[in-house]
Amino acid sequence: MELEALQTALPDIQRLGASLVAISPQLEKYGHSVHRRLNLGFDILTDRGLQVGAQFGLVFVLPDYLKTVYLQFGNKLDEFHGENAFRLPMPARYIVDQQSVIRSANVSPDYTMRPEPSETVATLEELTNGRG
Amino acid sequence: MTLEQKMDDFKAQFESGGPPYNAPKAVIEVFHRATEDLCQSGLAERALKTGERAPAFTLNNQDGNSISSAELLAKGPLVITFFRGHW
Numbered sequence: 001m002e003l004e005a006l007q008t009a010l011p012d013i014q015r016l017g018a019s020l021v022a023i024s025p026q027l028e029k030y031g032h033s034v035h036r037r038l039n040l041g042f043d044i045l046t047d048r049g050l051q052v053g054a055q056f057g058l059v060f061v062l063p064d065y066l067k068t069v070y071l072q073f074g075n076k077l078d079e080f081h082g083e084n085a086f087r088l089p090m091p092a093r094y095i096v097d098q099q100s101v102i103r104s105a106n107v108s109p110d111y112t113m114r115p116e117p118s119e120t121v122a123t124l125e126e127l128t129n130g131r132g
Numbered sequence: 133m134t135l136e137q138k139m140d141d142f143k144a145q146f147e148s149g150g151p152p153y154n155a156p157k158a159v160i161e162v163f164h165r166a167t168e169d170l171c172q173s174g175l176a177e178r179a180l181k182t183g184e185r186a187p188a189f190t191l192n193n194q195d196g197n198s199i200s201s202a203e204l205l206a207k208g209p210l211v212i213t214f215f216r217g218h219w
Contacts, residue, residue: 001142002215005135017208021199023191026217031194034218043199045191055187057179058214066166069159080217090176092214096186098205105184109176110167111216112143116135120211127209 002091002114003038009117010041016124018095025050025081025089048082053089058107062086095123103127186212 003022013020020042024031031044053059062070062077067086070077078084093115095104104123106115146153147160170176180186190200204210 001138002135002213003218005138006211006213013211018211019204019207019209020211020213021204022213022215024215024217028192028194028196030217035194043193045189045193045199047191052187052189052191053214055180055189056214057175060170060173060175063166063169065162069162073159077217088216089214090170090179091216092179094180094186094212094214096201096205096210096212098209100186100188100201100205102180102182102184102186103209105180105182107176107179109170109173112139112167114135114139118134124209124211 003034003040003044005114005117006042006120007038007040009121012121013124016121016128018124018128021045023047023052023089025053025087027080027082030080047089050081050087050089056089056092056094058089058092059087060090062088093120095120095127097127 006020010020022042023045025047028046031046035044047053050059077086090107090109091111091114092105092107094102097103108114146155149155149157149160188201190198193199201210
């Protein structure tokens with residue numbers, strides 16, 4: 001859902017001279033099928049071992065009670081990730097400027113919440129106009 | 133429709149326990165508990181914030197090509213979205 005919404009905002013993001021990437025721990029072949037199915041104009045990157053997610057401080061280990069439910073429903077996170085640690089990143093959206101400084105950070109411990117892509121575009125606009 | 137509205141609709145549909153997800157009440161409660169635990173853990177407050185330095189990365193894209201944040205940042209600002217996966 002979020003990826004589709006970001007795809008809609010992609011022309012605005014590019015118009016402002018910015019790039020967009022989506023990062024998840026799922027292996028390349030799963031990223032490939034999502035990319036094709038949703039016809040995305042931006043890359044889906046594979047964060048093997050959740051190393052980048054961990055550097056951003058986003059990674060958590062699924063509690064056993066949740067892992068049990070995932071497994072019951074045939075959600076094979078171990079296959080998707082190529083590891084059996086059952087870890088996930090919290091959903092998050094960052095805007096990074098050309099000096100590698102984070103200019104906007106939005107982390108969602110509640111996975112049903114996301115910032116609007118239009119907010120991201122508005123922040124980028126401020127940034128590129130030198131008002132950020 | 134905004135992303136928030138779409139996600140709210142999905143959540144309402146899922147939590148109704150009806151089709152297409154037919155989620156049992158016990159499962160919905162587990163998800164609620166997990167979200168509550170994660171919120172209370174304070175992990176989100178410890179994640180990288182505005183004003184901090186973003187780590188550089190080089191990762192494979194969906195076609196197996198290597199993509200580096202440094203190359204993207206040479207062209208302009210970078211929006212990074214972390215997602216759990218499309219299962």
